[in-house]
Amino acid sequence: MPAPEPAGPAAPARPAAQAERIGLFGGTFDPPHNGHVAALRAVSEALSLDRLLLVVANDPWQKSSSRAITPAEDRFAMAQALAEGIPGVEASRLEIDRGGPTYTVATVEALRAEALASGRPLPQIYLVIGADLLADLDTWERADDLRGMVTLAVVSRPPTTTGVQPPRTAPPGWRLEWVDGPLVDVSSSAVRDALARGGAVDEMVPVAVMHCILRRNLYAVDR
Ligand code: ATP
Ligand code: MG
Numbered sequence: 001m002p003a004p005e006p007a008g009p010a011a012p013a014r015p016a017a018q019a020e021r022i023g024l025f026g027g028t029f030d031p032p033h034n035g036h037v038a039a040l041r042a043v044s045e046a047l048s049l050d051r052l053l054l055v056v057a058n059d060p061w062q063k064s065s066s067r068a069i070t071p072a073e074d075r076f077a078m079a080q081a082l083a084e085g086i087p088g089v090e091a092s093r094l095e096i097d098r099g100g101p102t103y104t105v106a107t108v109e110a111l112r113a114e115a116l117a118s119g120r121p122l123p124q125i126y127l128v129i130g131a132d133l134l135a136d137l138d139t140w141e142r143a144d145d146l147r148g149m150v151t152l153a154v155v156s157r158p159p160t161t162t163g164v165q166p167p168r169t170a171p172p173g174w175r176l177e178w179v180d181g182p183l184v185d186v187s188s189s190a191v192r193d194a195l196a197r198g199g200a201v202d203e204m205v206p207v208a209v210m211h212c213i214l215r216r217n218l219y220a221v222d223r
Pocket of ligand 1: 026027028029030034035036039128129130131132133155156157158184185186187188189190
């Protein structure tokens, strides 16, 4: 039997893979607008993320009972047009392809499962929200589970038309980072209202989104 080889120097330990830092900016995006652009730019500047996903809700169940929502594929096309203008931002089909009512907790679980399935560590997920959503976080589906899996990245939003200033604090138990950027006083509702009145929205939505609205004949815009 040959003599055992003398043990060579130990192989250098492979550096442990770094957890990916993912920003998840979900919404109805009906339509996406310059407030969303400002939020994405501020987050991308503040958080050194590996990926920043603009995730289009399939069925925003907290809204869809009170108004007609533009079909998901049209909202995705607009989100894609918006994302193309911002380096590092990808429009994501995760929630549309999953179908059904949109629960953010399921999207977060899908991102974690994807990482584990490919042998990567669990990602660090920043859930990007406008400050107007802070107060209602605990009404979200399985909020208790969601709370343990994300850090909130909260973007300031101007007071609503009723003058209500969104709170500066989250309900107890949420990890939170404030991302300060320019306050942009635009909402999708205001864009829809302006389009319905035949008004100009050039200051509210990027040109690429407006082209998409015209190309797909959305919001009954006919010009
Ligand atoms: P709507 O008027 O229909 O409610 P919206 O403008 O609030 O639409 P959503 O698609 O509901 O847009 O919002 C997606 C995300 O973007 C939410 O986290 C929301 O708080 C945030 N957001 C929307 N508008 C702004 C803005 N002007 N500045 C910062 N964040 C915003
Ligand atoms: Mg809203």
